[in-house]
Amino acid sequence: xxxxxxxxxxxCGGVVYYANYLKYFEAAxxxxxxxxxxxxxxxxxxxxxxxxxxxxxDYKFPARYSDELKITSNIIDFSSVKLNFExxxxxxxxxxxxxxxxxxxxxGCDLKPKAMPDExxxxxxxx
Numbered sequence: 001x002x003x004x005x006x007x008x009x010x011x012c013g014g015v016v017y018y019a020n021y022l023k024y025f026e027a028a029x030x031x032x033x034x035x036x037x038x039x040x041x042x043x044x045x046x047x048x049x050x051x052x053x054x055x056x057x058d059y060k061f062p063a064r065y066s067d068e069l070k071i072t073s074n075i076i077d078f079s080s081v082k083l084n085f086e087x088x089x090x091x092x093x094x095x096x097x098x099x100x101x102x103x104x105x106x107x108g109c110d111l112k113p114k115a116m117p118d119e120x121x122x123x124x125x126x127x
Contacts, residue, residue: 028073
């Protein structure tokens with residue numbers, strides 16, 4: 001997915017504010033689900049949700065106002081209740097800006113861990 005950096009994305013030095021990368025990771029994960037034919041809102045209506053249990057980010061190079069960033073997200077590990085996404089952010093010159101990992105846990109309406117439904121696992125190609 002691509003993101004254009006606007007003024008509101010930056011700090012007073014014109015550099016992308018560090019916490020905004022978490023928003024970009026979230027958006028890229030949502031796109032990953034949608035490309036697999038899964039709508040998170042529909043899943044939530046069926047009592048299947050995902051919460052972030054752990055987050056890591058390694059910042060490598062600053063992104064700045066008006067940059068265009070490419071964010072990739074891939075599932076690198078999984079279990080019956082967990083998905084581990086790896087994210088990578090690169091600028092238009094293909095310079096690595098940051099990379100991170102997000103550990104998501106599948107939960108029900110009670111926010112307790114639950115196994116992902118088989119259909120979801122199939123669509124995400126987790127077999």
